[in-house]
Amino acid sequence: MNKSEQLAELNTKMAHCSGCVLRSSCTQVVPGEGSAEAEIMFIGEGPGQKEDELGRPFVGAAGKFLDEMLGVIKLKRQDVYIANVVKCRPPQNRDPLPEEAEACWPWLLEQVRIIQPKLIVTLGRHSMERFLPGQKISQIHGRALRREVPGLGKQVFLALYHPAAALYNGSMRQTLIKDFRKIPKVLKAIETEKP
Numbered sequence: 001m002n003k004s005e006q007l008a009e010l011n012t013k014m015a016h017c018s019g020c021v022l023r024s025s026c027t028q029v030v031p032g033e034g035s036a037e038a039e040i041m042f043i044g045e046g047p048g049q050k051e052d053e054l055g056r057p058f059v060g061a062a063g064k065f066l067d068e069m070l071g072v073i074k075l076k077r078q079d080v081y082i083a084n085v086v087k088c089r090p091p092q093n094r095d096p097l098p099e100e101a102e103a104c105w106p107w108l109l110e111q112v113r114i115i116q117p118k119l120i121v122t123l124g125r126h127s128m129e130r131f132l133p134g135q136k137i138s139q140i141h142g143r144a145l146r147r148e149v150p151g152l153g154k155q156v157f158l159a160l161y162h163p164a165a166a167l168y169n170g171s172m173r174q175t176l177i178k179d180f181r182k183i184p185k186v187l188k189a190i191e192t193e194k195p
Ligand code: URA
Pocket: 044, 045, 046, 047, 048, 051, 056, 057, 058, 059, 060, 062, 063, 084, 164
């Protein structure tokens, strides 16, 4: 099976998940979308109202901003893979509970294992916390970090602020755009570094 077939199979399994309470209140599971061959994987927090409605990640206001930033570095959604820590919308857009993120973790791990991205860009605190526990986003944003993740092995991460948090906050917005512009350089460094 190629990577996109593997992802399709995983998505089918995900659609039947009942690993936490979120599935009982959301409209549908939002697995993620993009290229199965992506070198970059963006990982947000969880679906919001629009995402829940359409079954696609980052399609609301934060998603528009993400698309804009991708454009700045000459990428399109189809070039990358976009997913979330939890695949079902938390009611009233509350933060996912630790047990919900934990229940959804095997799905995310499997997505990363299939895609094998060169770089994982975490969007926001919750996504950073899953991969880089104990870190402070204010201290590590925009810095590429290589970390060993149980179940994944060594992986390069770039933690960014969440587009929704930065949307209406001028200085955070500027910081996020500045950090986002580092992505091509980080990718190049990964590609050219010796094994
Ligand atoms: N915010 C997220 O973290 N993920 C989405 O899919 C949409 C908004």
